[in-house]
Amino acid sequence: MPQTGNILVIGAGIAGMKASLMLAGASNKVYLVEKLPIIGGKVIKNEESFPNLECSTCMVAPIQQDVLQNPNIETLTYSVVEKIEGSAGDFSVVIRKKARYVSLTDCIGCGMCYEPCPVSLKNEWEENLIDRKAIYVPCSGSLPNVPVIDSEHCLKLLGKEECNLCVESCAFEAINLDDSDEVMEIKVGAVILATGSATIDLSTLPNLGYGTLPGVYAPMEFERLFASNGPTLGEIVLRGSEKIPESIAVIHCAGRKEKKYCSAVCCMYSFKFARFLKHKIPSAHVFNIYSDICVPGKSYQSFYKSVDGADTEMLYTSSIEDVKVSENESGLKVAYPDAAGAMEELNVDMVILAAALVPGDDAAPLAEVAGVDLDSRGFIATVLDGSGSMETSRRGVFVAGTAEGPKDIQNSVIQAESAAGQVMGIVTSGVSGS
Amino acid sequence: MKEKAGVEFVPSIVGFLCNWCTYAAADLAGSSKLELPPSFSVIRVMCSSRIDHNLLLSTFFKGADGILVAGCHPGDCHYGEGNYYARRRFALLKKVMDTVNLDPDRLQLSWVSAAEGKRYAEVVGEFTEKIKELGPNPIKNSTRF
């Protein structure tokens, strides 16, 4: 039987990183594959995490550094897994390392190559709120602090122009424009899928006006607005008008009716947004429009109570799915049925939608590659043996974090540690843990 | 020799930064190429609670014009409660110096998290300006300390 001590972890968010560190700590060899050029996942996109508004970077940066400096973890960023064959204890995996065009060993992240690049386009990592170059790092403080060249927009790589400006600006000869994808094969004893999730495409909810009305924001867009290393360096200003909003409505459960499940975390981050808004704009009027409050666990309700009344005014609506956002001369009008069903109106400058968590658009292809079933909601299914096992429908393949369904950071970490524990059962004893 | 009156006063300021949050913010300010006063010297410690009265007083009596202690926001401490204790120790020393009129404004405690590179530069910049206004530490120009 081949060396079963190796483990493949797909996704370098908080769950993937925690599982990798634990397994590497037990002197297993871990291959951590991440599709983005940097590690850290969703957690590092928000400046502070509930419930105690702890600074996410202070919490996660040491974990990122540990992952990057751990000799037992081979971090493969900007890479995707193309094939997983074999069975528990003996998987053979094909990984495609996409061409980065910048050497991970030579580049020291000094950023001299960004400015000369003539190309400018929307930065998806920053929710398109700011532009980036063809050669870029998603945000300042990215780890690894090494840029990647976007081959779909780089003039040279598209063959449009003989542009070499970034190469000339690099004093370390770290940029190599004839770099090409690299495919590698590895043998692993177990696989952990920690690929996270996405938020619902809010433009598919017509009566909330996202996409048509600029004043309507998706949650991650607001997180980046608030972040001090974000597009506006933490200033909360409205798209286009650059005006500081004086009144803001946070609408809960956006997309819950359509998805037929509660995403567990939106209430808490909606209250966090209210605290952020009141802190950055003390004179602002903040409203949370809700039909249900989901604050499970011993420390969530006290945060809700500290926000209720102090930072925001809670407006109950008898049916959240009938909330309509439309434009009026001064900004936005939010119409919602009150407790008795009568339509109420609220005029605000800004609307933030608490969007339902949905499977990432790479979840289905990943399930295909990993040979695992999805549940009715499209998330990766676990074997329902009633004991909370993290094993998927395929022996030896585990799932952890929001790839398995909407949950908060605490439960993502619990699932990562739980999956790592189950993997230790396979890797050491060679047979799948019960 | 003693700083002559005409020369523009360049304050020498010592900054004790906690490794997990404010030192990381200083690194971020560095990688974002923000302007920082050269007179500010960074000294890394593992936690703001590591700073004791003897270290602060000896730095002050050695003639530091300003001393900044900066760590994680209360609640974010990597070791749980370190900054809460640091805050009380700092409050005690400031009150002692205030009572004997040893210019307590030259001592400052700030909370700067790892993501606040820009704010770190502001905190250091503002503190340096405040010390410039205060002028040199009187101890530095007295032969009787």
Added chain:
Amino acid sequence: MTDTERKGAVLPVAKEPGDTVLDFLRMAMTKEAADAVILPMKVPSGDSYAWILMNDISLLDDAVPIVPTMPVQGAKALRSLTRKGPGNLKVIAVMRPCEIRAAMELSKLGQVHSENLILATYDCPGAVQLQKYVDDPAGGDERFSGMLKKGNPDDSAKSVCHYCENFSIFDSDIHFGYLGLSEKEVLLVPGSGKGTEFLEELGLDLKKDLSSWEKGIEEIRADRVKTRKNSFEETEIQLRDIDGLLSVFANCIGCHNCQSACPICYCRLCYFDSETAEQDPDALITAAEKRGGISLPVDRIMFHTGRMAHMSLSCVSCGQCSDACPVSIPVADVFSYVADQTQNTFEYIAGLNDGDPLPLRQFRKAELPGVHELVKDADAEVPSHE
């Protein structure tokens, strides 16, 4: 301090309050409620006193419980007895309130183990300044009995006694009260559960109403508070700026007597005498070049500010530091003023309400907003995190 429904016992009257205390102690020892007592006794040369641990009851005849002066702070005696543990003897120690308060601070600092100690205090009219007493013991005794009658210190007393508010306290185990009472009555007031038990064990009934005595104490305390305010204002003026501090400690010779006399300075080796505090010669020479000169020994002034930071939260302003200073610097007045400031920063009074943990060993999540530069934005009054 005063607890209206508190009750006490009346002791059979003897010549002087001190004799009444001695009678009570003899009774306690004969009833085996206590195995020994700690009391001051005149030294053979007769011009000072020493703390004596007495098991033999006959020694009490020469003991002077209400002693005119304070050569050694009582808490230091209790520390040397119980630092390594409570010992199995049940001992009554009769000391001034500032001595017992210092002992209580030392018990929080693991230096005094008071499980088997009965800490007794008495109304203290003030203590004759040690040097004055040693120079003229008879005059000292006479001055002291005058102070006992008036209930207030005269000019032979230590400066701190003039503004001492805690000359009569309820936080010791038992307290002998007599100031302000017309006839030579001595009241015995239990301050703690242990004290009440001890007195009940001795068969004393605690029914005596204390209101008239308490009223007398309050009157004395009222003008002590005024004197205290004035003294602190004077000290504040003295310390108006850096030259003020310098002038107060100008002729300090760095002997650290104040530190060795202080009951709260419990360190085995003071930081300022340790090797870490010694500075690099080159650094000193460069500093001298920059300033034109530096004063030696190096930490002369820093020592005092350091000691303020180290012990002011537990300072009971007993005045020993001034007594010990060979160049008569008013160390006690400065330290009492600083202690007053630092202790009310943390709403803490050294040696009283015994259960209160030391301020630097606890914290509240949201407190002291003024001490640090505000979080995130300068104008947010309540920091977002707390």
Added chain:
Amino acid sequence: MKDFEMRESGQDKKLRAKVGVYVCECGPNIAGKVDLDKILADLSELDDYQDVELVVKKYGFLCSGPGKEFLEEEIKSNGFTHLVVGACSPRDHDSTFMSICEKTDLNPYLYRIINIREHCTWVIDDKEKATEKAFSYIRGGIARVLRQSELFEKPLDINPDVLVIGGGISGMEAALSLSGEDRRVFLVEKTDRLGGVSIDLSGLLPGQGEVVKKKMESVTEDKNIRLFLNTRVETVIGFLGNFEIELVSKENAETTEIMAGAIVVATGSELFEPANSDNYSYSESDEVYTSISIEKMFSGEGEAKLRSGMKPSSVALIHCVGREEKNYCSGICCSYMMKLAGFFKNQSPDIQVTEFYRDLCLPQKDDQERYNEAEADGVTFIRIKDISTKGTDVSFEKMNGEKGEQSFDMVVLAPAMEPSADTEELADLLTVPLDESGFFQEVHKMTNPVGTSTDGVFIVGTAHGPKGVSDSMQFARASAGQILTRLIPGEKLIPEVKVTEILEAYCTGCGNCLDVCVYGAIYSDDSRGISVVNEAVCRGCGNCFGSCPSGALRTKHFTNTQLYREVDEALR
């Protein structure tokens, strides 16, 4: 600083130290911003030390492959006693250069990286000032490194066995995940049977009821799990890898001593007593039940009947009982109350079931489906602003202010979950703090929810806080994950190296440091009247150092003697 004989170069002069000073050009980032040659020249002419030889060189970039080899070669050939590297942030490359030192015989703690990039060349545009600053930082670094002393990893033998306190579903799950040939599990249960609360729960997922029974069988059959029923934990001393535990049997007061490397606390929780809330008043004879007693009826005889033996024709299920008083939502009552609604509907299809709730909390995977089914089944859901009951008469106020009164055959209350009675006592025993809600305090809410400030003690199941059965079991597996990956049979544990030590000569045992230490790493040695640091537990934060007026402690690698050198340089 031990004296140091020059090895091969034949110099008879006794040298205290030979310091290698290597400044990284970092491409344009350092070399382009400062006059590097002036820095090197000034450093070589430093006369701060007579008996120390400085070797000063620069290099392209030291963190590259060739750079590392160059540095390793330089250390070996020069026989440096200390090394100073002027480069970037220690957060990026401290470990890189330490591993280079480990390849030579230079102790990695006699080396220091000086951050002249992020804190100097990248933030000071004026070249002359940047040069001066970089020089000053490096000069301070040399003064500091000469005051540093060698430190060594002290691997610690560990005992891989585990003590699990509490035989409920979480305790059993942890025990089963951990037991193995090379790892015994001691499972201690204070009552006379396994299963805890969950034995009466039929579980939310189909078949979850049987899971509990299956777990009980596997635990009793597992030869690597030693079961102690009717037993409680008397004393616990020690730390991760080395706990000494005394167990006392309740039957015969016999004590057993065991050694374990980790402790998993799975002591469960209790339900809030509805009588403590003034909204619900009922007597023994009223048809008012808590949810757990209904669960017992359904999992016991399979049906829930009134005292009269009749089946109820109308049931009120009241959620959020005690939620205001406890100030937290237990997160699981909505799910199991809807399950009970389904059981009542199966029991008598035309039964009228009404659920009164303040908020519907449906975070679990299939909660919403369960709600949709219940609604389709004809269960009435009423969201209330306020509610109070007298016996089985319920009066409530809806969100629109409408008031209503209704009486039912049976009322079922869903009380909040609260800490079990012996939590406080166990917390003292294990020196683990409690949080504001009275549950055990986890060391970090997000990145380490099962760990506690006493490393090696883990909190799982509802002892950590209100949660459902499958979440409880996941917490149990998570603790197993941490133990399986940290306490590996036959391998040693390497604790933190930069710990604090207490100098016996200076310490008078006042306890300042002992009280402020979050990790309980300091204990009192009463015989000598001093405090002592347990170096296996200390994390090196230095909080204890900050609390000691007499400087009787030494926080290795960050001593005041070392920091004073940096301060002297900064104020030069």
